[in-house]
Amino acid sequence: MQKEDCFYLGKIVKKYSFKGEVLAKLDTDQPELYDNLDAIFLEVRGSLIPFFVEDTQLHKSELLRIKFEDVDTEADADSILKSGLYLPLDLLPKLEGNKFYFHEVIGFKINDKNFGEVGTITAINDSTAQSLFVIDRNGTEILIPMNDDFIKKVDRKAKTILVETPEGLIDLYLQG
Known part of the structure; x- marks a missing residue:
């Protein structure tokens, strides 16, 4: 095994x-x-x-x-x-709705309600107090807290997660 x-x-x-x-x-x-x-x-x-x-x-x-x-x-x-x-x-017991296992969502796309498509989940960082989605957007790493209030919809069929993050959070990573 x-x-x-x-x-x-x-x-x-x-x-x-x-x-x-x-x-x-x-x-x-x-x-x-x-x-x-x-x-x-x-x-x-x-x-x-x-x-x-x-x-x-x-x-x-x-x-x-x-x-x-x-x-x-x-x-x-x-x-x-x-x-x-x-x-x-x-x-593993099957999870439904917006609950998921970390390994299950690697490769899912993240879309933000206001920003649009953010990128692809490459990893989960759970070494901090708040677990984070590690997202690749064309070579730029974006971190989004895995907060229940942010996660709006997990679509296993389409392999997407819809989030609604505070305004400006994603833009912080894209200013360069």
């Missing part, structure tokens, strides 16, 4: 018991969706390795307690600590 065929689910953050159980912090608003998994891919030394799940249980709402097959001791658990958890993309 290649990383590009998967989505990041979370990370193993600590050991839970001397029997090899671990706690994972999930990167989701709905951790209960992932409470009955049969297998999870762990990123071990840059490769995705399938691990079979014996048992899972939600722990203190945002953590998932996981018991993997063949991870039976503290030493086994130590060996997978801090590993990223991945699942195949086809296990």
Whole structure:
């Protein structure tokens, strides 16, 4: 399984018991969706390795307690600590309306209600407090905050997103 065929689910953050159980912090608003998994891919030394799940249980709402097959001791658990958890993309719940996954909108065109066609989304920058659309407009990079108030319509068929940004925001990038 290649990383590009998967989505990041979370990370193993600590050991839970001397029997090899671990706690994972999930990167989701709905951790209960992932409470009955049969297998999870762990990123071990840059490769995705399938691990079979014996048992899972939600722990203190945002953590998932996981018991993997063949991870039976503290030493086994130590060996997978801090590993990223991945699942195949086809296990992602389908989103509707104006909700979307970041990977899903790369390549979509952005149109602004007042400005017109802005450009093509090349990436999502989520390293800041507010995630940003990174848009290429004929070689010029434009950043638009992914603010629910700005996003007016996501059209998956046409691969476009209609936004309404504050007046002058896009022009700031085009003055040169």
